Amino acid sequence: MNGVNFLQVVNAAYLLSVRDSQVARDNMEAFKNAWIEKMKLLTMAVDSMITVDDFLAVSEAHIIEDVKSGIQAVINGDGYLLDRSAGGIRGRSLRVCNVVDSEMDLVAASSYRDRVRMATKLLRDDVINQFSDRAEKVVNKLENEATEGNNDENRNYVDDVDEFIEASELVHNAVKEIRNALLMNRNPEDVDSDNEYEDDAGTNYPDSRNQVTDIENEQKIMRQLPEEEKRKIQEQIDVFKIAQSKFEREVAKWDETGNDIIVLAKHMCMIMMNMTDFTRFVLLRIESFEELIVRLYATWIV
Known part of the structure; x- marks a missing residue:
């Protein structure tokens, strides 16, 4: 059982589907439990190797990839693929909540911890449900169109794409809010931000000392900005990413011929x-x- 792998779980499930018996059912249950236990251990090992900041950054990138996959599924009229993409977004979002909540268990009670927990609670109890409902409606619509034979290339899918993008934007913004809440208690010098532009000293300016001074001044100004201004800047960046996805989708539809x-x-x-x-x-x-x-x-x- 120590060497259980995914293929063994699949084979056990196949045997259960071919010959429904108590022995096959017990065999399937044993392999399933062993597989789940191994996956939990693997997850714990990976979590112990990376920081929560890196985990959130990777999760955001994967969510964006799921959104792109979902958009393509809507364009192709593939309800099954859209359901898988939406399920991936839900799963990653819940994983974000679990990881961040576990991180907060190690933090002493404070307003900082309360704010982070409030952000995860909003994502888990409100945003994910809204996303699931809106995505499910689009999935059902695509499946109905496929059943009725109306999923040809000339169908109007713009509204469905916009609906899925708007629903996904809710999740993406909620994850961003969790990340921002976590960064509130960090030293800016200790955080590698993907939203800061740092020039390479000596590359653009002949005097490296002036370059260092300019960078320090820019970072000092950014730190002194009110949190509301930082949030507005981040919201504009998020809007740009969504607009970029829409633009890429529109460009992909046409060619010169x-x-x-x-x-x-x-x-x-x-x-x-x-x-x-x-x-x-x-x-x-x-x-x-x-x-x-x-x-x-x-x-x-x-």
């Missing part, structure tokens, strides 16, 4: 580039604003 809008957009881009280059070198040599307009118009006509 499938839509004349792409060709037109490229042509307009070339025009704007020509106009920019034109004004960059000619602006200082023109006699009036009217002359600039005339020259720009002539460039556009060409």
